[in-house]
Amino acid sequence: MPRLMAASSHRVSFTLNGRVVSGEAEPRMLLSDFIRHVLGATGTHVGCEHGVCGACTVQIDGAPARSCLALAVQVEGADIRTVEGLAPAADRLSPLQNAFRDNYGLQCGFCTPGILMSLDALLDERPNVSEAEIREFLSGHLCRCTGYASIVKSALAAARQRREDRVYA
Amino acid sequence: MVAESETTAEPNGWVGRSIPRVEDAALLEGRGRFIDDLGVRPDLLHAAILRSPHPHAEIESIDCSAARAADGVFAVVTGADVKALTASLVVGVKAPIECWPIAIERARYVGEPVAVVVASDRYRAEDALELIEVTYRPLPAVVDPLVATGAGAPILHPAVKSNVIGERTFRYGDPDSAFASTPHRIRVDVHYPRNSCTPIETYGVIAEYDPGDNSYDVLANFQGPFSLHPVMARALKVPGNRFRLRTPPDSGGSFGVKQAIFSYVVLISVAARIAGRPVKWIEDRLEHLAASVSATNRVTTLEAAVDTDGRIRALAFDQLEDCGAYLRAPEPATLYRMHGNMTGAYDIRHVKIRNRIVLTNKTPTGLNRGFGGPQAYYPLERLMQRIAIELNLDPLDVIRRNLVPANAMPYRTASGATLDSGDFPASLAAAIDAGKLGELIARRETARAAGKLYGVGFASVVEPSVSNMGYITAALTPEERRRAGPKNGAQATATISLDPLGAVSVQVASTPQGQGHRTVLAQVVADALGLRPQDIRVIADVDTAKDGWSIASGNYSSRFAPAVAGATQIAAMNLRERLARVAATQLNVAPADIVFAGGRVAARANLDNALPFARLAASAHWAPGTIDSDLGQTIRETVFWTPPELTAPNEADEINSSLCHGFIFDFCGVEVDRLSGAVRVDRYVTMHDCGRVLHPAMVAGQITGGFAQALGAALFEEYAYAPDGAFLSGTFADYLVPTSMEVPEPVILQRESPSPLTPLGTKGVGEGNCMSTPVCIANAIADAMSLTSLDLPATPTKLAALIHGRQNEPRVKS
Structure with missing residues (x-):
């Protein structure tokens, strides 16, 4: 790893939603700020900047992570996915996104991108996930609009849909 | 008012159905347009705010020289700068107190702004905060509202000589006789705490100032009420038409909380004026929790005069409302929002109320979901349980009997x-x-x-x-109200426009934060015009320079479904009626025999005698000569609707x-x-x-x-x-x-x-x-x-x- 100088900017490159991207970042720049303001991918939102609310969750090499608790320079060479990478096409939602729309799993939509990134990873890892597991996993996210019930329903519906899609794939 | 038969004219209408939300696709794909997601001017600067670590302190000096010299810093703004360019925010009671968006000579709560740094980016702005040297002289603080009312308590605003800045008593019916003649007196004492619904998106303001015509242009995720627009314009010392306020298309929750951004709108506007460039400030979570706004905490003693069977004859409220360090508009509204329904769901004819407003060394209060309801119903419903227990009754019987x-x-x-x-x-x-x-x-x-x-x-x-925009004036005496002039009503507005291709657009000033307003209004208008919701485009964010709005605009007091959707319904039915008259001429039937359904406008008796809706809708653009001149135009319909029932408080202090x-x-x-x-x-x-x-x-x-x-x-x-x-x-x-x-x-x-x-x-x-x-x-x-x-x-x-x-x-x- 190259030596980083606090007072200067460094070029950071990684894969974002399948495309190689790069930009200049001071060593102190948060990954969330880098993704949003340097790369212009504003779908990832910032809600607390101290790792509690989960709104800024992205996937780093397949694992959900708080982008407000990571520095841009830490993810050099990593594979990062954000909410912009979920839909198979601009006019077509993924099963998880569809489930959120069908079950009213969002209201203001500000916390939603982080929740989608966590659930996407969860459903990949545990296709037969239970409601209790979903609730436990979701407890790393704060949503103030929905009261969570519709989010849990969305996640369960998405898990069902993904299982069916696999059967018929 | 529109008759019920008209509102349900479509037997299989869209209203009442849970259709998918038009808002969702963009939000689910990361294409939301929240304030920090929007494009900005290339010369934009960023603000960070230095805040008081003390609950109560004199500010003896502020040395900004090192901060001003720091890399990337364009301006440092202090209370003296703000005071020179603005006026105090309007205060809602008759007391000699001022309310500024930044500490002026004295800080009165932890988190109160003390200085603003404007720099090339947020990181550098925050760096420079650490270079500001503030000398504080700490003063004794008071946080308990009861202690704050006592002799010897530290006084927050010396000009008032007391922390109690407002007191009113009310009497309805004959409560004293009822208390004297009823066998039981049952009482509860409640300290209701401070809390907040903490939206996950924090406050954001982007402000610029044009010295050429002395005007401010601000984008903020403000939620209303727009009665605060004149408050902000007066504070900035410009006429209302020189304070343009816009809201972003998406807002990440509010629950009342984003009402209180208005003091930061003033503060960042001044910073932009001093910096000479547009300035953006996005509040961080620590700032939000400490210093955005809070619901009021309230100390209540509630006593009831009760018959042996649990029937309540009279109530006596003693409410002490803690509004924090300053009385910020629209406070003391939390205390008066419920004034007409203090007896809740119960038939109680004799009521007396003593309301006091006290200031303490805490963050100023404002709107928060439920607004006054939790504070009022907590004692009332605790009392219902106590009545049942003390009189050995079933709690449900006590509720039923009242x-x-x-x-x-x-x-x-x-x-x-x-x-x-x-x-x-x-x-x-x-x-x-x-x-x-x-x-x-x-x-x-x-x-x-x-x-x-x-x-x-x-x-x-x-x-x-x-x-009712007039309820807050119940905080004034009838004599004070006579001098101030009546305040009442709640103007809701909606505009429906038809474009040259005959497509329908709706604009309302409702500033939603996730409530799906655009979806619901598409349903309402689709039903009125015989279209599908996907045919209707709805805009619900506000630009005060171009849109219809009034002081009641915004998203609060649960007004969307009754007032905003209602105004939209009236606008749609007005437009429909005029379009029906145009269609009647072309289809050679009476206007009353025109039906709107399936995207067509047809004669009721012969549905083949019809026009496509879009062709009829576009005709005012392409062939205005075919439209009867006494119909005027059929391009745009704007409705303002205020319910006549929302009258001003009367001489007896009764208020709807x-x-x-x-x-x-x-x-x-x-x-x-x-x-x-x-x-x-x-x-x-x-x-x-x-x-x-x-x-x-x-x-x-x-x-x-x-x-x-x-x-x-x-x-x-x-x-x-x-x-x-x-x-x-x-x-x-x-x-x-x-x-x-x-x-x-x-x-x-x-x-x-x-x-x-x-x-x-x-x-x-x-x-x-x-x-x-x-x-x-x-x-x-x-x-x-x-x-x-x-x-x-x-x-x-x-x-x-x-x-x-x-x-x-x-x-x-x-």
Whole structure:
């Protein structure tokens, strides 16, 4: 790893939603700020900047992570996915996104991108996930609009849909 | 008002169906347009705010020289700069106090802005904050509202000579005679805590100043009420037309909280003026928790005169409202929002109220979901339980004996509100039946037999919606009101436009923060014009320079469904009527025989005699000569609607504080863990009558979301202060918001009693559970633990101390 100088900017490159991207970042720049303001991918939102609310969750090499608790320079060479990478096409939602729309799993939509990134990873890892597991996993996210019930329903519906899609794939 | 037969003209209409939300695709794909996601000018600068670490201190000096010299810094703004360019924000009581968006010579709460740095980026702005040298002389602080009223308490605003900056007493009926002639006096004492619904998106402001015409142009995720527009313009010392305020298309929750951004709009506007460039400020979470806004905390003594059968003859409220360090507009509105319905769902004719407003060294207060409801209903519904216990009655019988009977509707309360519709006793009975109260009581008995602490609680409330802009003047005496002139009403507005291709656009000033306004209005207009929701495009964000708006605009007091959707319905029906007259000429039938359906406009008797809607709609653009000149244009229809029932307070201080009143009856079962004191909500049933339902899934979403916030308020959340004024809830690890692990799904039951006062028969539904749920859970905890009094939040620490305290008492051998 190259030596980083606090007072200067460094070029950071990684894969974002399948495309190689790069930009200049001071060593102190948060990954969330880098993704949003340097790369212009504003779908990832910032809600607390101290790792509690989960709104800024992205996937780093397949694992959900708080982008407000990571520095841009830490993810050099990593594979990062954000909410912009979920839909198979601009006019077509993924099963998880569809489930959120069908079950009213969002209201203001500000916390939603982080929740989608966590659930996407969860459903990949545990296709037969239970409601209790979903609730436990979701407890790393704060949503103030929905009261969570519709989010849990969305996640369960998405898990069902993904299982069916696999059967018929 | 539109007749009911017209509103339901489409037998299989879109209204009343849970269609997918038009808002969702963009939000799910990361294409939302929240304030920090929008494009900005290339010369934009960024602000960071230095805040007081002291609850109360004289600011002896501020040395900004090092900060001004720092790399990337363009300006440093202090209280003196702000005072030179602005006027104090208007204060809502007659007292010699000022209210500035930044500390002027003295800081009065932890987190109060002291200086603003404007720099090339946020990181550099925050770096420079550390270079500002402020010399404080700490003063004694007061955080307890009762202590603040006492002699010898530190005085926040020396010009007033007291921390009590407003006091009024009210008397309705003959409460003294009722108290004298009734056998029982039952009383509760409540300290309601401070809390907030903490939207996950924080405040954001982007401001610029044009010195050429002395005007400000601001984008902020403000939620209204737009009565604060004139407050901001006056503070900035410009006419209203030189203060352009816009809101972004998306806003990440508000729940009332983004009302209080207005003081930061003034502050950042001044910073932009001084910096000579546009300035952006995005609040961070620590700033938000410490210093954005809070609901009021309130100390209430409520006493009832009660007959032996539990019938309440009179109520006496003594309310001490803590508004924090400054009285910020629209306060003291929290204290008066419920004034017309202080007797809740009950028929009580004799009421006296003493209201005092006190200032303490805490963050100033403002709107927060439920606004005044939790503070008022907590004592009232705790009292209902105490009456049952003290008179050895069934708590449900006490509620039943006092509910406003169905045949009394519309019912005028003692303090002047009109309860517009509903059958409260029938709703209560339906809830008990469908919600299976009997099973819950059996569960309690089983749990108790197993040695568990299990309780059942009840709450019944009326949920007010569509605030009367005049209710706040109840804070003034009738004489003061006469001098100030009447204030009343609540203008809602909607504009429907037809473009040259015949497509329909709707613009409203409702600034939603996730409530799906665009979807619902598309349903309403689609029904009126015989179209599909996807044919209607709705814009709900506001630009005060171009859009129709008034002081009541915005998203608060649950006014969307009754007032904004109602105004939209009127606009759509007006436009439809004029289009029908144009079509009648072309189809050679009478206007009354025109129907709008399936995207066509047809003669009722011969549906083949028809025009495509789009062709008819476009005709005013392409062939205005074909339209009868006395019809004017059929391009755009703007409606302003204010309900005539929202009159100003009268000489007797009676005030119809809200237009509509829904009914809620809740009951729940909770178990308190004997070891830890943790509360588990086992089952929660909530019955709502919010009038006609426009979109059932969204109504359920409002109820479930409000319930979760209320559960947080009941069990976890408090903006807590140490006695010395230190703020103790500065992170989301300290201010505990409930997660998916703590929030059960409530059982939602509904009845529909359409409001006779709104165009669609709708009432508000957004805030009810924030009013009913905290006290319902508290009543269940009190039942579980046999508590006489209980203040929120009912944290494990608080309850465990009560449990173990009793366990430590010496045991009596039997």
